[in-house]
Amino acid sequence: MAVSVQHEDFDLAAETAALSAGRSDIGAIATFLGLVRGDGGLVAMSLEHYPAMTEKALAGIVAQAEARWPLQAVRVIHRVGRLLPGERIVFVGVASSHRAAAFEACAFIMDYLKTRAPFWKKEETPEGARWVDARDSDEAALARWA
Amino acid sequence: MAVSVQHEDFDLAAETAALSAGRSDIGAIATFLGLVRGDGGLVAMSLEHYPAMTEKALAGIVAQAEARWPLQAVRVIHRVGRLLPGERIVFVGVASSHRAAAFEACAFIMDYLKTRAPFWKKEETPEGARWVDARDSDEAALARWA
Amino acid sequence: MSVKILYFASLRETLGCAEETLESLPAGVTTAGGLREWLCARGGDWSALAPDKAVRAAVNQSLAQAASPLAEGDEIAFFPPVTGG
């Protein structure tokens, strides 16, 4: 399955290897790994999501990328629940024959995931908890794919 | 060391983990993995290089990327010698606080590596061996960083 | 047929409500924007749905616009701009 939403961590080497397993027509694998930053004394980051919609939204983003670039494999894993600084939040892996398609599709998926997939981050700090504000720069990043 | 040129394969999970090991200010890790494609009955790919220059050229490319984007860690591994279809040729991993810098620096390093680092590929096919021609599109890809 | 409404993240906390079910669409409400206005008119905490607030909507688990049409049986969700990834 191309898309997973889960609390558990994942095996990066196995996930990357699976993108090209059993085939030799793949020349390029671009990946992105998002981590919890411990800025400003962050204690933990909790991710809420909209379970009935999340995988559907991610699968829709992957389908858009596959319609736009010649991709041989795509994998998206997004974690939810409480995560500590340094822990992984999201993995996107894209396999293609050539590097430009792999890089662009990987960045495209991240840009859409950031602005179109129903996840919300809440920061725990020594001063209390607060919801993370959406960033205008994330919405602006979509413009280059228009 | 940020740059390695070697025949041996490498541990992808360990190399990626090392990019953010012991610190919590990294929010984004972009990686690229180049693989040998088995197109057209390719039997093997042999990579020749210019040993005295190779690591210096790669380190120079990494330094250019570090001057251009705020990066916390960069790793480049390029294999040389005889490799089989499906085997890894090159790994580039870039860690930054934010994803745009990580993605762009990773693509920049690959574009410069493809056109400025002294490696040459020779294909072994059932019909014999032949040197791979440089692609105009690789040189053209540099224009966007000008 | 009933209509299910879900609230997420800071909006869920502000409203003190994760989910509610209406027996049917309120009279005159035909769009996601119309439902938002109707909910906002409850006043108090519900003014978190006022037009000047950054609120997104989904109808049947797909992102929706204010003009997106509603039908009986739909699942409508309201939430703040997303912040995953």
Next chain:
Amino acid sequence: MSVKILYFASLRETLGCAEETLESLPAGVTTAGGLREWLCARGGDWSALAPDKAVRAAVNQSLAQAASPLAEGDEIAFFPPVTGG
């Protein structure tokens, strides 16, 4: 001081030569492009260095242009456009 010249990949194979050492820079040769012309003038297989051929050069392990100056003791390399990655 001597000058070391290296050849790589298809150029190395065409020339049948990976490396040579000149006792000094040839008379009148002061740039990478000048050395390339001097080598090409050997004729035969060395015409692989002719101006219309795609050949790159490095001086002391850094990419060079035709106008890059040479000095005694330099290491100069000639090779086809690179194809790594």
